[in-house]
Amino acid sequence: MKEITVISGKGGTGKTTFTANLASLLDNLVLGDCDVDAPNLHLLLNPVNKSKETYRGAKLAIKNQNRCIDCGKCYDYCRYNAITADDFQVNNLKCEGCGVCVEVCPTKALKLESIETGSLYQAESKFGDMIHARLIPGADTSGKLVSEVKKKASEIANRKNKDWILIDGSPGIGCPVIASLSGSDMAILVTEPTLSGFSDLKRVIEVVKHFKIPAGLVINKYDLNEEISEKIKSYCRKEDIDLLTKIPYSRIIVESLKRGELFVDNDQDLRKRMLKVKSHLTKIMEVE
Amino acid sequence: MSQELSLSILSGKGGTGKTTLAVNLALALDNVQLLDADVEEPNDYLFVSPKIGEKEKESVMRLIPEVNDEKCTACRKCVDFCEYNALAMMLDKVLIFEEVCHSCGGCKIVCPENAITEKEKELGKLYHDSLDNLDFWQGELNPGEEKAVPVIEKLKTKIDHDKKVIIDSPPGTTCPTIEAIIDTDFTIVVTEPSTFGLHDLKMVVEMLNNLDQDFAVIINRSESDADYLIEDYCQENGINILLKIPFSRKIAELYSNGNPFVYELEGWEEKFKTLYRDIIEEALNNERNNSN
Amino acid sequence: MKLIIPAVGASNFETEIHENFGRANYFAVINCENNEIKFVNNTAANKSSGAGVGAAQLCADQNADAVAAYHFGPKAYEALKAAGIELLDLKEQKLIKEAFNDYQAGNLTEAEAGPGGHF
Numbered sequence: 001m002k003e004i005t006v007i008s009g010k011g012g013t014g015k016t017t018f019t020a021n022l023a024s025l026l027d028n029l030v031l032g033d034c035d036v037d038a039p040n041l042h043l044l045l046n047p048v049n050k051s052k053e054t055y056r057g058a059k060l061a062i063k064n065q066n067r068c069i070d071c072g073k074c075y076d077y078c079r080y081n082a083i084t085a086d087d088f089q090v091n092n093l094k095c096e097g098c099g100v101c102v103e104v105c106p107t108k109a110l111k112l113e114s115i116e117t118g119s120l121y122q123a124e125s126k127f128g129d130m131i132h133a134r135l136i137p138g139a140d141t142s143g144k145l146v147s148e149v150k151k152k153a154s155e156i157a158n159r160k161n162k163d164w165i166l167i168d169g170s171p172g173i174g175c176p177v178i179a180s181l182s183g184s185d186m187a188i189l190v191t192e193p194t195l196s197g198f199s200d201l202k203r204v205i206e207v208v209k210h211f212k213i214p215a216g217l218v219i220n221k222y223d224l225n226e227e228i229s230e231k232i233k234s235y236c237r238k239e240d241i242d243l244l245t246k247i248p249y250s251r252i253i254v255e256s257l258k259r260g261e262l263f264v265d266n267d268q269d270l271r272k273r274m275l276k277v278k279s280h281l282t283k284i285m286e287v288e
Numbered sequence: 289m290s291q292e293l294s295l296s297i298l299s300g301k302g303g304t305g306k307t308t309l310a311v312n313l314a315l316a317l318d319n320v321q322l323l324d325a326d327v328e329e330p331n332d333y334l335f336v337s338p339k340i341g342e343k344e345k346e347s348v349m350r351l352i353p354e355v356n357d358e359k360c361t362a363c364r365k366c367v368d369f370c371e372y373n374a375l376a377m378m379l380d381k382v383l384i385f386e387e388v389c390h391s392c393g394g395c396k397i398v399c400p401e402n403a404i405t406e407k408e409k410e411l412g413k414l415y416h417d418s419l420d421n422l423d424f425w426q427g428e429l430n431p432g433e434e435k436a437v438p439v440i441e442k443l444k445t446k447i448d449h450d451k452k453v454i455i456d457s458p459p460g461t462t463c464p465t466i467e468a469i470i471d472t473d474f475t476i477v478v479t480e481p482s483t484f485g486l487h488d489l490k491m492v493v494e495m496l497n498n499l500d501q502d503f504a505v506i507i508n509r510s511e512s513d514a515d516y517l518i519e520d521y522c523q524e525n526g527i528n529i530l531l532k533i534p535f536s537r538k539i540a541e542l543y544s545n546g547n548p549f550v551y552e553l554e555g556w557e558e559k560f561k562t563l564y565r566d567i568i569e570e571a572l573n574n575e576r577n578n579s580n
Numbered sequence: 581m582k583l584i585i586p587a588v589g590a591s592n593f594e595t596e597i598h599e600n601f602g603r604a605n606y607f608a609v610i611n612c613e614n615n616e617i618k619f620v621n622n623t624a625a626n627k628s629s630g631a632g633v634g635a636a637q638l639c640a641d642q643n644a645d646a647v648a649a650y651h652f653g654p655k656a657y658e659a660l661k662a663a664g665i666e667l668l669d670l671k672e673q674k675l676i677k678e679a680f681n682d683y684q685a686g687n688l689t690e691a692e693a694g695p696g697g698h699f
Contacts, residue, residue, distance in 0.1 A: 009329070010302065010303060010329060010331075011302015011303040012302045012304060016484070037462055038300055038461075038488050040301070040484045059371065077393070077397070079392055079393055093463065093466060096392065097371060098372075098390055099369065099392075099394055100392050100397060103369070103394060103397055103398060104397065112371075135462075137462075137494060137498070138463060138498075140462065142462070147600075151600075151603070154599065171302050172329060173328060173329070174328055175434050182600075183599065183651075192544075194545075194546075195545065195546040196543075196546075199331065200329050200331075203431065224540055224541060224544050225545065249537065249540070257482055257483070257484075258481075258482060258483075258513075258514050260483055367637065371627060372629045372630050373624060373629060373630025373633040373634040374629075375633075376634075376637045376640075377640070378637075378640050378660075378664075379640075379663055381662065383633075383658070383659055385630060385659075388629040388630040388655075
């Protein structure tokens with residue numbers, strides 16, 4: 001069983017579309033959508049949710065107004081501007097749940113409580129079980145929720161003897177991306193030939209190198225700027241990252257997306273390009 | 289509004305065209321300040337100041353605990369207090385893990401021996417470049433650091449209210465995004481006419497409504513047979529669409545080379561100037577409606 | 581000698597090894613002198629970050645001499661080393677008893693600091 005995580009650095013390079021189309025070509029897999037801030041995979045795969053779990057990812061300070069003597073110590077000590085200056089109320093958006101106000105309050109009017117910050121779904125898609133999750137807007141600690149998604153996907157894959165765990169990773173380079181990559185056997189980097197895309201790709205490669213996870217490159221919309229495509233390809237080769245496939249800037253992909261369809265079903269050339277990725281994966285994963 | 293307007297640019301989804309809009313709008317106007325608050329992956333510099341790394345910069349610091357081993361009695365109060373597992377006690381010595389420390393100062397407070405002091409650590413940087421038509425600031429989070437909000441807070445102290453302010457915000461609906469938009473007069477949400485675009489637009493609208501923030505929408509990569517996805521939703525919810533930037537390979541190619549299209553393609557400078565006037569009118573209308 | 585292994589369940593030697601050290605459900609604490617096994621809850625997993633550190637703290641508090649896992653994040657590694665605890669590498673073993681048998685036979689090698697995973 002192998003875990004493949006698809007990441008991009010920059011958002012909007014086509015990571016999720018790529019993941020959905022790859023999923024249709026692999027056999028015996030479990031899917032995980034780890035982009036918990038803005039999950040999109042379910043829009044293409046239309047999974048049916050079988051269960052929902054509440055995610056309690058953070059703590060907040062809660063105030064018992066009856067005990068408050070308005071001394072303002074909580075306001076003085078809070079480093080996140082999470083206590084209002086006039087009436088010493090907790091601002092839930094800013095509170096980090098650190099517990100300092102709880103500690104300094106002379107009348108024990110404050111305490112920390114776990115709060116619901118998101119939901120975790122176990123679902124079935126036509127390509128296999130799918131785990132996805134959603135954070136409440138303004139909520140933090142997406143890294144931990146990403147870990148929960150991966151954990152569930154892993155459990156199911158083990159139980160049902162699946163060959164692949166395919167993870168749609170988070171964009172960016174922070175905590176959620178690291179959580180998406182943790183324990184993976186391979187990373188697929190989906191990029192676009194733009195200066196912004198290249199710049200963000202370099203940052204995400206640093207993260208992948210840190211993990212010592214083998215990686216493969218996919219250049220989406222490669223013919224938009226062949227010069228930058230070549231630069232990206234050579235840069236990656238120096239980093240021991242092979243090009244798995246390149247996908248052209250194609251109307252067919254745009255039209256397929258509009259209709260909520262997979263482009264591999266609508267065009268033979270595009271299908272062949274994606275099958276290259278599948279054969280790369282199968283080859284790499286066998287040589288162990 | 290006696291001061292100039294402050295505007296934040298937002299998108300639910302990365303890669304929708306936030307930077308495209310922020311940069312091109314800023315370049316079409318006079319007396320403008322552009323702040324790139326997408327501190328995890330700042331990109332505006334590629335279009336307005338490619339050599340920003342060589343320009344003036346200042347550090348954004350945060351505080352990390354330091355333990356005086358001589359005063360420490362290994363009582364473990366600091367370890368037990370920390371909500372983030374940033375402290376551990378091994379063989380009666382306190383270990384500190386800076387990456388997960390949230391700089392709350394709590395360990396220092398609970399230590400009965402005053403054995404904990406704090407030292408500064410760089411969290412990120414602010415860069416500044418003053419160009420002819422544009423005052424440009426960039427916030428950047430150091431790799432490995434998580435907390436974007438303090439960097440954005442520091443960036444916002446550079447706002448010059450005598451200028452037209454444009455803040456390029458981080459995508460999504462998390463805390464850094466909220467920090468970037470919260471004190472601005474008006475927000476522009478950039479979206480694209482697709483199921484992904486609509487899904488993420490709805491998320492952002494929910495957040496903006498919760499924050500009571502005035503906003504309007506701009507469709508990027510607009511196509512006549514797909515725009516309905518966004519138009520229908522906006523109409524149902526009383527949201528104004530102020531501009532459509534068409535799906536154009538030419539624009540995409542220029543973007544790929546870090547070339548803002550406002551000067552290259554005819555008519556766009558005027559379109560952006562008009563957009564800005566429309567934004568001001570929209571903002572004034574909302575102000576009037578809110579006070580009624 | 582005391583050996584600790586992250587575990588999925590809290591029953592006995594037939595329990596599966598947990599793939600993640602920091603966020604394991606339980607820790608199997610094995611007394612190598614008399615082959616007795618007990619399980620402790622991994623309270624570190626509840627915190628939003630630094631699970632590896634918290635788990636390492638737990639192991640140190642249990643007076644572990646050695647810890648065996650599939651991989652250790654850099655912080656867990658640092659913390660366990662600072663506590664003077666031996667870190668051992670697991671590979672194909674699936675159940676606690678397999679890991680324990682390999683340990684007793686001296687077949688486990690020293691683990692390296694794992695990459696990334698800073699929580």
